[in-house]
Amino acid sequence: MTEPDVEPEPICSARGCTAPAEWALRWNNPRIHTEERRKTWLACDLHRAQLSDFLSARGFLREVEPFSE
Template sequence: MNLFADPNPESTASPICSAKGCRAAAEWVLAWNNPKLHTPERRKTWLACEEHREHLSQFLGVRGFLKDVVPLAQWEEPQP
């Protein structure tokens, strides 16, 4: 899934935070996987604003899912 692909190319919308109810601009990418469901190299992503980065990281971390936290501007999507 391309986080930056815009289904409406005329739109100027920025990626938004994945936290429930949050509409703030995303600043962070939280890369994760569920080892019971995904191969070790697979990465799913959540986006986070500065306010929700720690909360979402802790949510994934206590479950053993969190693999990496990267600033959105530096995120490079893994190649299949």
Template sequence: MDSSETQDAVCSARGCRRPAVFALRWRNPKIHDETRRKTWLACAEHRESLGAFLSARGFPLDVAPFGP
């Protein structure tokens, strides 16, 4: 991801247009092997709720800061 994509990246929560500050990397172990990861972006406000949504489904989750 180049710097212009990073600057334009917004939270993945429905209806949120805030800048992303966290990357939530997850996978569905029922259909994806260890090498496959999907990424949702989150603002500070939605980091917990997006993470809770994924955790409740038993999806392995890594959270890291997002940005340049």
């Protein structure tokens, strides 16, 4: 008997964090991505500001929105 495929719960992108994702941080690197291209980091409530600050300091952060699957 095989187990059904179960998608893992999305978790925070902060190193070592296993908390559920609450926020989607949409970003791109304008030197290598087109304006329309968006990459996504997921964040828990605890790491939202830290990850946003990291991306903002580099001019990469485009938008932050609540995460929904």
